[in-house]
Amino acid sequence: MSEVCNVALLGQKFMGRAHSNAYQKAGRFFNLPRTPVMHTIAGLDLIALAPFADRWGWRNYSTTWKDVVKNPEIDLVDVSTPNYMHAEQALAALSAGKHVACEKPLAHTLRDARAMKNAALRARRCKTFVWYNFRRCPAAALAHRLVKEGRLGRVLHVRASYLQSWGGPETPLVWRFQKKYAGSGAHGDLNAHIVDLARFVTGQEIVEVCGAIAETFVPERPLPSAGRGPIPGAMPARRQMGKSDVDDCVLFLARFKDGAVGSFEASRVATGHLNNNSIELNGELGALRFSFEDMNVLWLFDSREPKQTAGWRRIVCTTAGEHPYAGAWWPEGCPIGYEHTFVNMVADMMAVLGGEEPTVPLPDFADAYETQRVLEAATLAAKHRAAVKLTEIK
Numbered sequence: 544m545s546e547v548c549n550v551a552l553l554g555q556k557f558m559g560r561a562h563s564n565a566y567q568k569a570g571r572f573f574n575l576p577r578t579p580v581m582h583t584i585a586g587l588d589l590i591a592l593a594p595f596a597d598r599w600g601w602r603n604y605s606t607t608w609k610d611v612v613k614n615p616e617i618d619l620v621d622v623s624t625p626n627y628m629h630a631e632q633a634l635a636a637l638s639a640g641k642h643v644a645c646e647k648p649l650a651h652t653l654r655d656a657r658a659m660k661n662a663a664l665r666a667r668r669c670k671t672f673v674w675y676n677f678r679r680c681p682a683a684a685l686a687h688r689l690v691k692e693g694r695l696g697r698v699l700h701v702r703a704s705y706l707q708s709w710g711g712p713e714t715p716l717v718w719r720f721q722k723k724y725a726g727s728g729a730h731g732d733l734n735a736h737i738v739d740l741a742r743f744v745t746g747q748e749i750v751e752v753c754g755a756i757a758e759t760f761v762p763e764r765p766l767p768s769a770g771r772g773p774i775p776g777a778m779p780a781r782r783q784m785g786k787s788d789v790d791d792c793v794l795f796l797a798r799f800k801d802g803a804v805g806s807f808e809a810s811r812v813a814t815g816h817l818n819n820n821s822i823e824l825n826g827e828l829g830a831l832r833f834s835f836e837d838m839n840v841l842w843l844f845d846s847r848e849p850k851q852t853a854g855w856r857r858i859v860c861t862t863a864g865e866h867p868y869a870g871a872w873w874p875e876g877c878p879i880g881y882e883h884t885f886v887n888m889v890a891d892m893m894a895v896l897g898g899e900e901p902t903v904p905l906p907d908f909a910d911a912y913e914t915q916r917v918l919e920a921a922t923l924a925a926k927h928r929a930a931v932k933l934t935e936i937k
C-alpha cells in the first residue's frame with residue numbers, strides 16, 4: 544500500500560457525504576501514490592455524528608474541530624462547513640502544518656479569502672486545494688485540453704450559466720440565504736463554479752466586469768421548523784418568517800485577458816432547471832459546449848470541416864486513454880455522475896500529495912482567490928451600476 548494520508552473532515556452535511564464517499568472510493572478505482580485514510584470526522588450535531596461516522600467509515604468522530612486540526616496524526620484537513628467557517632478552520636489547519644482541502648467558495652468575504660490565500664503562501668510545505676469539482680467532469684477536462692491545444696483558435700465568446708430552481712418562496716431560511724453565513728446567494732454558490740470553470744477551460748483571467756444585476760426575488764422565507772409537527776385539531780400556526788439578505792440571481796458581463804467577452808448568469812429560481820451548469824465557447828476555429836445535466840458529453844464544432852458535413856459533434860467522454868479520468872471507471876459508453884467528480888478530485892489531490900501530476904490542474908487557495916476577486920468585482924458592479932476593473936480588486 545502507498546503511504547497513508549490521514550484525513551480529518553470538518554462538516555457532516557451534504558458536502559460531508561459527498562467527500563466521505565469520495566475518500567471511500569478513490570483508492571478502489573485509481574492507483575494512488577497516497578492512500579486516504581478516513582481518520583476523523585468533526586461536526587456539531589453529536590446525535591447524528593456517530594451514525595454518520597459509522598455509515599461512511601470514519602474511524603473517529605469529534606465535536607471539537609479545533610482539537611482535531613491539531614492532532615499530529617492528521618495530514619489533510621477537509622473544510623466542508625458553511626462558508627463563514629472556512630477561513631477560521633483553514634487558517635487553524637495551516638498553522639498546524641496540515642494540507643487543506645476547502646469547499647467552494649473559498650470564503651464568504653474577500654477579506655477572509657485573502658487571509659487564506661496569504662496563509663497558504665506562507666505555509667510553504669502545506670498544499671491547498673479548493674473543491675471546484677466540475678473541473679473534474681471528463682467532458683469539462685477535455686474542453687480544457689482542447690482549448691489548450693489550440694483547437695478553437697482564439698476564443699471570442701464565453702457563455703456560462705448555472706441555473707437551479709430550488710430557491711422558491713417555500714424554501715426555508717437556511718444558512719445559504721443569510722449573508723453573515725453565506726456571503727452571498729446564487730452568486731457565491733453558483734457563479735463561483737462557472738467563473739472557475741471559465742477560467743479553467745479558457746486558461747484566461749477575467750480582467751473587467753462590465754456590468755451586473757443582482758436581484759432578490761424572495762426577501763422573506765419561512766424559518767426552518769423547530770421539528771414539531773402540527774397538533775391535531777389545533778388552528779394552523781402562523782408561519783414565522785425571516786429576512787433573506789442574499790441574491791437569488793446574479794448576471795454579469797466580463798472581458799477576458801486575451802480579448803474574449805463573456806456572460807455569466809446564476810440563479811436559484813430559474814424554473815425548469817434543476818442543476819444546469821453550462822458553458823459554451825466560440826473561437827475563430829471552432830466551438831465547444833458542455834452542460835452538467837448531460838455531463839458525459841462534450842459538443843465540438845470544427846469550422847475547418849467542409850460546410851456540407853460540418854456540424855456539432857457529440858463526444859461521449861467515456862473512452863479510456865482518450866478522455867480524462869475515463870480509464871479509472873467503467874467500460875466505454877458506461878456513464879459516470881455527480882459523485883465521480885469528487886472521487887476524481889480525491890484522486891488528483893492524492894496524486895499531488897504523492898508528488899505526481901494531477902490529471903488536470905487543481906485550484907489551490909491562490910487560484911480560488913482569483914475567482915473570488917471576480918465575484919467581488921461583479922458584486923460591486925451590481926451595487927454601483929458601473930464597470931469594475933479587476934485591478935481595482937486587491
Ligand code: SOE
Nearest residue numbers: 557647707709732733736818
Ligand atoms: C447548491 O444547490 C449546490 O448544492 C452547490 O452548493 C454545489 O456546489 C453544487 O455542486 C450543487 O448545488
